[in-house]
Amino acid sequence: MLRIIALFCLLWSGVCHAGTVLVFGDSLSAGFGMRADQAWPTLLQARLKQQGFKQQVVNASVSGETTAGGRTRLPAALAQHKPDVVVLELGANDGLRGLPLKPMQENLTEMTRAARQAGAKVVIVGMRLPPNYGPDYTEKFHGSFASVAKTEGAALVPFLMDGFAQTSEWFQADGLHPTPAAQPRLLDNVWPAIRPLLKR
Template identity: 60%
Template structure:
């Protein structure tokens, strides 16, 4: 993690285990790879990864105001909702919590990237469809950047996931960054 200085705008990653480097070395995780890419491309954004394994949108919603006040981010990447879905929590709560976090971040002047997830088909087409639609609808409504699916392009490649088949391996982290970068880059300033 960078030490913030007065001339640098902070980038806050607000996620769950998929961003918290669950089961892998921190220095191989996509937030660390993002930090390195920002440096190599001349962007002066300290990266604060405040992701917590097991976090739900309800927990993220409660914690976010203090983090916004402390870090004063210019950009917030919200990667939450997978744990809500895996627990079968109500989609109305998912939407309300994500919406609250987007509005809170935008209310401080931060730009937001919303990262969507998809649920396994065993949750049924109604739940999985509405779960996925929640991210697109919120991004459109709140005029925020959207990555529809964090694992786009490699979700079916079992060798890129840990034994639980939920958490990506170190080898998958560059692919996650490849998905995030085109959505994030237009929001950055040099």
């Protein structure tokens, strides 16, 4: 009977659970200032379908979230969604608030380990800060993401807003959040790290 069920799943993959991509971030992934269907995680779902992947995208991002808040929330999200891939897009609010970098790195590390222990592959999304935070802090901040990814064997997106961070027209009035028109560019930046982790 188990073999029959397994065969049924293979033949009718749309009926059985095909896997979940959990996007776990802050306002940059939550779709701040726009409709939910315009945010890059929703565009990710459309791309998966277009390219024949069966995974479902769950966007558990919360505006204003820090790595400390994410570390607190993640166990429940892992238990609920049982993701195959976790995209960690957190840290921007730590940096904007000038929080110490060591706790941020520790939080990213523990979230990565928790996701892996739950059976998920992890993508860490890197960020940069405006230069007014000073060269020492901004460079160490940016380097934190690569350091955690390397140490923990996670995939890395070097910079979520790579290629347009200095172009004001791609940002909302606050100068921090990308516009709806910029969301495909965010997706294009994360896709190379996510795609190798997916199974059809």
